[in-house]
Amino acid sequence: MTENSKRTVLESRQEIANIISDEDDRNRLLVVVGPCSIHNPEEAIDYAKRLLPLRQKHQNELMIVMRAYLEKPRTTVGWKGLINDPDMDNSFDINKGLRTARQLFAHLTSLGMPLASEMLDTISPQYISDLLSLGAIGARTTESQLHRELASGLSFPVGFKNGTDGSLDVAIDAIGAVRHPHHFLSIAKAGLTSIVETRGNGDGFMILRGSKKGTNYDAESLKEAKKKLDNAGLSQRVMVDCSHGNSLKVHMNQLKVAKSLADQMARGDRDIMGVMIESNINEGAQKIPKEGKQGLKYGVSVTDACIGWDHTVNVLAELASAVRARREQMN
Known part of the structure; x- marks a missing residue:
């Protein structure tokens, strides 16, 4: 891990925490943008090098x-x-996967790119968490006590998605739970079962990602989420996932969602503090062919x-313009 890598991680963690708590001196918008999942480190580096000038x-x-994102809930x-499965051939060489992931994250952060990833299990974050600036707990795991315990011990902000059924309460409960210290069994770095004590994480926030029942990025849905957060004594600032x-589940609809959020911000909504977008070098998706990685x-x-x-x-230019308009409204 280079000095530049350490600086990227630590400075961006603080900047993100400031945005979440509405203490950012520029009132910026947090934008998490990138591939749905990384399957090729070279492509991830190419993407990061394109994103750096826009950053x-x-x-x-x-x-x-x-x-x-290195792991995907299925x-x-x-x-x-x-x-x-780094070789995408059902060889499940997890040792290689962890090494590849760590090398990639060290390289990306040394370029000056802060990273966000999903915490899908409770073991692998120990190998990469020192290289992350932001974490997310997915819709399927927000209710899980294991993941809440993990999040309470992470050294960076963590977003909790609403449930796949649209429930906001699971995310609100999770944000409240991770603020407190927890004690639980886990695996220490030496590989031994250990009792872990966490300090609690005060930088939890809600991610509105829609549900099987429909979308929740419109002004009315945001109003409901803010009211529920306020009733629970939590910050009303939320991130909105343009995908899922x-x-x-139509990727081009993300542009419509981002436009709606930009319009709401331009009209003065201060509580949209973040946006998540699934983006890649080329649009669409592909199935893994029989010949594996070579055919992608x-x-x-x-x-x-x-x-x-x-x-x-x-879309980044549109969001930046909306932030400028929001600032004018605030002034």
Whole structure:
């Protein structure tokens, strides 16, 4: 881990925490943007190098963090991610996956790119968490006590998605739970079963991701979420996921969601503090072919479909413009 890598991680963790708590001196928007999942480290580095100039260009309006998801929760079965099966051939060389993931994250952060990833299990974060600036707990695991315990001990902010059934209460309960210290059994770095004591994590927040029942990015849905958070004594600031339930699983709908959020911000909504977008070098998705990695198209997702690079450039510009308009409203 280089000095630049350490600086990237620590500075961005603080900047993100400031945005979540509404203490950012520029009132910026947190934007988590990147592939649904990383399956090829070279493509991830290519994507990061494209994103870095935009991160610089919009630095006064947007705090851009690269979405760097290495593990994927599956509704049934399927490829579970770079850590689980790095060669995409059912060899499940997890040792190689962990090494590859750590080397990639060290490289990306040394370039100056902060990273966000999903905490899918309680073991693998120990190998990569020192390289992350932001974490997310998915809709399927927000209710899990194991994941809440894990989040309470992480040294960076963590977002909790609403349930797949649309329930906001599971995320609200999780945010409340992780603020407190927890004691539980886990595996120490030496590989021994140990009693872990955490300090609690005060930087939890809600991610609205839609549900099987429909979307929740409109002004009325945001109002309901803010009211529930307020009633629970929590910050009303939320992140909105433009994909998943909010896009109705149609990747191009993310542009419509982002436009709606930009309009709401331009009208003065201060509580939309973050946006999540699934984006890749090339748009769409592909299935893993019989010949494995060799038959894959370059820069195309192997999990959820993503918007392509040109659309990514445009949507970031649109969000930056909305932040400027929101500032004018505030002044």
